[in-house]
Amino acid sequence: MAVVWPMPSAAQGEPWQFTVTPYLWVAGIKGNTDNPASRVHFDRDFSDLFSNLSGFPVMLGGEVRKGRVALALDMIWLKVSSPIETRNVLFNDGKGDLSTFQFSAVGFFRALDRPGGSIEIGGGFRLWSVSSKASLNAGLLPARSTKLDTTFADPIIAARFEWRVFDRWSLAGYGDAGLGVSANVTWQALGTVNYRAADWLDVKVGWRYLFVEKKKLDLAFNGPMLALSFRF
Template identity: 25%
Template sequence: MMKTATLTGCLTAAMMTVAVPATAQDSSWDTSFTFYLWAAETDTSITTPAGVIESTLPFSEALENLDFAFMGAIETRKGPWSLIGDLAYTDLAFSEPTPGTASSGIEADVKLQVLNLYGLYNVHSADGLTIDVGGGARAFDADATMTLLPGAAAGRSASFNKNWVDPVIAARFAYEISDRWTAVGLLDYGGFRSDSESWQVLISARYAINDQWSLVGAYRYLDLKNGSSDDRFKLSQSGPVFGVRYDF
């Protein structure tokens, strides 16, 4: 929880940094907050010298096995520039059967915090289509333990506890379908080294209820790996996103 508070504090600080010019210095800044729920399927694996332990939690069971979550994003815009901060924290604890008789099942406890920070610049804006490109950083804090329960073979456990930062490049595409509907696609890639790599895709549709409030529906995929060949953590999350956005 202390690490959660730290990353939440980082996002709050980023919010204050980008929001202050919007209110105190330059009224041309536009800022929005989005609070969302990501009902993701989670695939996790930990590789150790003793072998690989892996598990899958379907998104249909994600809410049932979710111990805690916080997900929110802020964006501020001025002219061609956009600054974005996005924080997703999930704490999952679950068990599932395993094939065969070597093990009687697997228990997993996976905590993941991901803080995305982007600076984007608009390179195209015409006929309802806007394209932004840029870069930033993605900070991870992962704490996972996976245990194979005894069966015909003895039980064993694997754990991974690490925080790290990947540099990121990103591109965003937005198309105004109508006065109320907007489609947005975001693609990024980070890491750029053999022991750390991550990438993400987000496809969303936003419906404007009025000038301030919007409903957001999306599909999001995140894939990451970190560590050497005999001490590696891999995780992918994919599934629908439901959110509410406020513009001011």
């Protein structure tokens, strides 16, 4: 008589799930970039973002899931400008431009899965490409400009949770921290209130903070965000 052992088909039979999340993060920017022979200081609240944009921002998230395992992606491209104030002696003020590209990829494992919520832990990396330009207007000295370009990546560890409050409402939180390979410090925190508008759409409103510090730069991005998550 042949014996047929049952296969763990529940895990194997989980369908692939895909999520695309365009979002708007109205982030204030505070920090400094040390350009050659000059320091550029940025201090703009989130309410000033639109008046300081130098290009259309690109903000997009995505996720691929199968069962308890998921891969989450996030991309930001943001270009802003800020006035540079001088004593109008050597130079007559100027302008600082900051272009920031951030890309992260994090793999997650769902450690706790209950009808009321879930907890996931994971790890991945975050890539930065930052370009800063300082342009000083002529005063006693002729006009000049300096530029800083830097690209680096750091491994990160991350955790997130979701708690279902009502039938269509939930609370979610996410946090990560770098391991200090390229940046001295990098970390992020995000909290959202989510509403399931349809089986294929979630509307999310929340607050996000992202910080990075390494040689020649320290930048903090902080402000409210609105996201639409499309599932298929």
